[in-house]
Amino acid sequence: MRRSVSITGLAAILILGGAGLGAVRKSSVTLTQDKASTAEVKVDNFSFAPASLTVAAGTTVTWTNHDDIPHTVVSTDDAKMFKSKVLDTDDKFSFTFTKAGTYPYFCSIHPKMTGKVIVQ
């Protein structure tokens, strides 16, 4: 029984033809999720650039340390929200901001280094 069904199915696909097959292919390939959004902050010369970054909710922000000294990225208002390990030169840290709001952060090693992410 199954064999005849599968043969029938195969025949059906062949009958549909190229365009049909193409259409079937397309819909089976199309992803339903949105394109992931990302943003970058460069850490260099004892500063975060840009110091103020505005992103849409759901954006993943990646900090990259280009300085020759280690730094960290720690949420000012709630250290439990995001707190990187120590980042040496070329190390990265990423965090996805899901809720709208303003999120100030700083480097816990050099606390004069501050920045903020504004999530809209």
Next chain:
Amino acid sequence: MFEKKNDELLHDHNHDGIDRRGFLKCMAWAGTGAFCVMQGGVLRSYSLSCLSQMDKAGMKGELSFVQISDSHMGFNKPANPDVAATLKAAVDKINALPAAPEFMLHTGDISHLSKPEEFDTVNQILKAAKPQDVFYVPGEHDVLNDDGKQFLERYGKGSKGSGWYSFDKKGVHFIGLVNVMNLKAGGLGTLGHDQLEWLEDDVKHLKSSTAIVVFAHIPLWSVYPEWGWGTEDSAQALAYLKKFGSVTVLNGHIHQTLQKVEGKVTFHTAASTAFPQPAPGKADSPGPMKVPAEQLKSVLGITDVKYVQGQQALAVVDSTLA
């Protein structure tokens, strides 16, 4: 003007009162091996080379120790790809001092990234130093990732809180403070309420004639707040020390020697054994200052401190590794 030959600095210079020129001349001599002693506003200098000929009676009850700082073991970029070698050079310098210091103070940033192997390497290198007693306070590079747990395990025996403590040597009271924990965004170094309470209690019963030495990583005076070079609540700490006739504050963190005298308090910062940093405001940021390789040792150094009983101020002498 003053040659590097120690032999030329034979005489005893007496200046009447603190005169900036005289003080600066003395600071220049410090790099070539002279003692400058400030005593009640009078500046005296003695050449290291003729210490052996000095009146021994005048140097009775002498206590001497060395301060090293900011070894940043693990740092490997310009201007210094080999901080282990320069730390070893500092140990050689200490071992070559005419009178072996009794102990050492390390004012923090022992490691660069708080890695166990970095602390291990420093311990290994310091094993070759004549003074085997070393007293540590942490720098911000020593308490990364674990809120200072590793630092306390290694160096915090007998200390309170995040590693503060005090001890006495030949009548001089030493106080090790920690001002690199719980740093707040946009802030400076901080001592915190618990440590300040402990400090008040620690010195309460000491006679005002007791010489005090305070050592901590970040400067306890405002060297340059824009770069975080200061401690928010140090004024409170200094208030507890107001009654004492002689207070010497030894710090690190800024990788250059600076000195400031305020009444009976002498503040002094040490050079790093790893890399120099720019003078306040002289660069965009306080990062490692790059210098030609042949100049590196001349911007790194150690600090030799002597206390002579009966003299108010401690003699603090910096020398470079060159």
